[in-house]
Amino acid sequence: xxxxxxxxxxxxxxxxxxxxxxxxxxxxxxxxxxxxxxxxxxxxxxxxxxxxxxxxxxxxxxxxxxxxxxxxxxxxxxxxxxxxxxxxxxxxxxxxxxxxxxxxxxxxxxxxxxxxxxxxxxxxxxxxxxxxxxxxxxxxxxxxxxxxxxxxxxxxxxxxxxxxxxxxxxxxxxxxxxxxxxxxxxxxxxxxxxxxxxxxxxxxxxxxxxxxxxxxxxxxxxxxxxxxxxxxxxxxxxxxxxxxxxxx
Numbered sequence: 001x002x003x004x005x006x007x008x009x010x011x012x013x014x015x016x017x018x019x020x021x022x023x024x025x026x027x028x029x030x031x032x033x034x035x036x037x038x039x040x041x042x043x044x045x046x047x048x049x050x051x052x053x054x055x056x057x058x059x060x061x062x063x064x065x066x067x068x069x070x071x072x073x074x075x076x077x078x079x080x081x082x083x084x085x086x087x088x089x090x091x092x093x094x095x096x097x098x099x100x101x102x103x104x105x106x107x108x109x110x111x112x113x114x115x116x117x118x119x120x121x122x123x124x125x126x127x128x129x130x131x132x133x134x135x136x137x138x139x140x141x142x143x144x145x146x147x148x149x150x151x152x153x154x155x156x157x158x159x160x161x162x163x164x165x166x167x168x169x170x171x172x173x174x175x176x177x178x179x180x181x182x183x184x185x186x187x188x189x190x191x192x193x194x195x196x197x198x199x200x201x202x203x204x205x206x207x208x209x210x211x212x213x214x215x216x217x218x219x220x221x222x223x224x225x226x227x228x229x230x231x232x233x234x235x236x237x238x239x240x241x242x243x244x245x246x247x248x
Contacts, residue, residue, distance in 0.1 A: 001018075001052060001055065001056065001059070002020070002048075002052060002055075003018075003020050003069075004020065004023045004039070005023065005024070005036075005038060005039045006035075006038075007020065007069055007070070008035050008069070008070070008071075009067050009069065010067070010099075010101075010127050010165070011248075012165075013065065013067040013099060015064070015065055016065040016066055016067040016099070017056055017060065017063050017065065017066045017067070018066075018067050018069050019049065019052060019053065019056070019066055019067070019068055019069065019084075019088075020044060020049075020052070020069045020070060021043070021044055021049055021068045021069065021070075021073045021076060021081075021084060021100075022041070022042070022043050022044065022069070022070050022071070022072060022073050022075065022076065023039055023040070023041065023042050023043075023044060023070055024036040024039030024040060024041035024042070024070055024071060025039075025041060025070065025071030025072055025103070026041050026071070026072045026075050026103055026105075026106060027071075027072070027103055027105070027143075027144050028041060028071070029142045029144065030131070030141055030142055030143055031140070031141045031142050031208060031209035031210040031213070032131075032141055032169065032172065032202065032203075032204075032205075032208055032209075032210045033208065034205050034206075034207045034208045035071065036070060036071055037207060037208075039070070043075070043076055043080075046080050046083060046084070049084055050083070050084070050087050053084075053087045053088060053091050054091070056091070057091040057092070062092050062093060062094045062095075063092040063094065063095055064092075064094050064095060064096045064097070065095075065096060065097050065098075065099070066088055066092075066095065066097075066098045066099075067098075067099050067100065068084070068098065068099070068100035068101075069100075069101075070101075071101050071103070072101055072102065072103040072106050073100040073101065073102075074100060074101075074102040074103065074106045074107055074110065074126065075103060075106035075109075078110065078114040078117060078118065081118055081121075081123070082117060082118065082121050085098060085118070085121040085122045085123060086121065088122070089121075089122050095122070097124045097125065098122050098123050098124060099123075099124060099125040099126065099127065100123065100126055100127070101126070101127050101128070101129075102126040102127065102128050102153075102157065103128075104128060104145045104149055104150050104153035104154075105144065105145060105149070105153075107126075107128070107153040107156055107157060108149065108152060108153050108156065110156070112156065112159060112160065115156060115157065115159075115160035115162070116160045116161065118160070118162075119160045119161045119162050123162065124162060124163060125162060125163035125164070125165065126157055126162055126163075126164060126165070127165045127166075127167070128153065128154065128157070128164065128165070128166050128167075129166070129167050130150055130154075130166045130167060130168050130185065130188060130189075131143055131167070131168065131169050131172060132168065132169065132172050132173060132181050132184070132185055133147045133150070133168075133181075133184035133185035133186070133187055133188030133189070134147065134173060134177060134180045134181045134183075134184040134185065135147050135184070136177060136180065137172055137173045137177055137180070137181050137184075138150075141172065141210070142209075147184060147187070147188050150188055150192075151188055151191045151192055154166065154188075154191075154192035154194060155191070155192055158192065158193070158194065163195045163196075164192070164194035164195055164196070165194065165195065165196035165197075165198065166189065166192070166194045166196070166197050166198070167197075167198045167199075167200050168185050168189075168197065168198070168199050168200070168234075169199075169200050169201070169202050170199050170200065170201050170202060170222075170227045170230060170231060170247070171201065171202040171221060171222040171226075171227050171230065172202050173230075174219050174220050174221060174222065175220040175221075175222060175226070176220065178222060178226065178229075178230045179230075179233065181230065182230045182231075182233040182234040182237065183233065183234075183237055185234055186233075186234045186237035186238035186239075187237075189238050189240050189243065190238055190239040190240050192240075193240045193241070193242065193243055194240070194243055195242070195243065195244065196243065196244050196246065197240070197243055197244070197245050197246070198245075198246045198247065198248070199231060199234075199245075199246070199247035199248070200248065201227070201248065202221070202222075204219075204221070231247065
């Protein structure tokens with residue numbers, strides 16, 4: 001298979017065929033993330049993607065799951081995504097599920113009708129990084145959206161009938177805003193009620209703006225017990241019946 005740069009996928013997609021439709025992340029300014037720092041974002045030409053599907057068919061024969069990489073396949077034109085979905089389900093008779101990462105702004109740019117078209121064509125599930133429900137934290141980490149925009153994007157996905165999995169980053173508010181991070185994240189999740197919520201643990205990686213801020217003493221990280229306090233506060237505050245909560 002043909003790939004440009006490093007490829008990332010959610011843990012649950014370990015059995016999926018990874019089809020690269022976009023390269024990099026359309027936002028790519030979050031201070032904590034270095035996943036796509038070495039890539040210039042662009043959308044792959046549709047003929048190349050369709051050729052990759054034919055190559056996968058020749059190599060694997062049949063598939064049950066496909067994950068559309070990289071960081072924001074939902075930004076593609078709806079017509080192109082529909083062509084990709086049609087090609088995948090034509091190529092793989094046993095295909096059960098197609099999933100992707102979805103940026104909140106890219107999701108908001110789609111009409112409800114477009115998202116419903118994608119769902120009906122077989123885009124079953126999207127993964128969306130909330131990171132935090134606190135507007136101050138979102139601003140600090142340069143997420144590029146507000147909590148209300150995150151709520152609107154999440155509700156839009158759910159109303160289209162897609163399964164929604166969202167992630168929150170433990171400790172992202174630091175010692176200064178850990179309470180606000182927990183409480184406002186609970187508020188956003190309560191408003192959306194996604195099928196899945198996963199807590200990730202903040203890692204300060206070299207090559208990120210957050211790493212530089214930490215080394216300058218501008219960020220105070222939580223210790224493990226404080227992360228547990230933050231997680232407990234979130235769980236006590238959230239009201240999302242039916243949402244499966246996971247943490248690693």
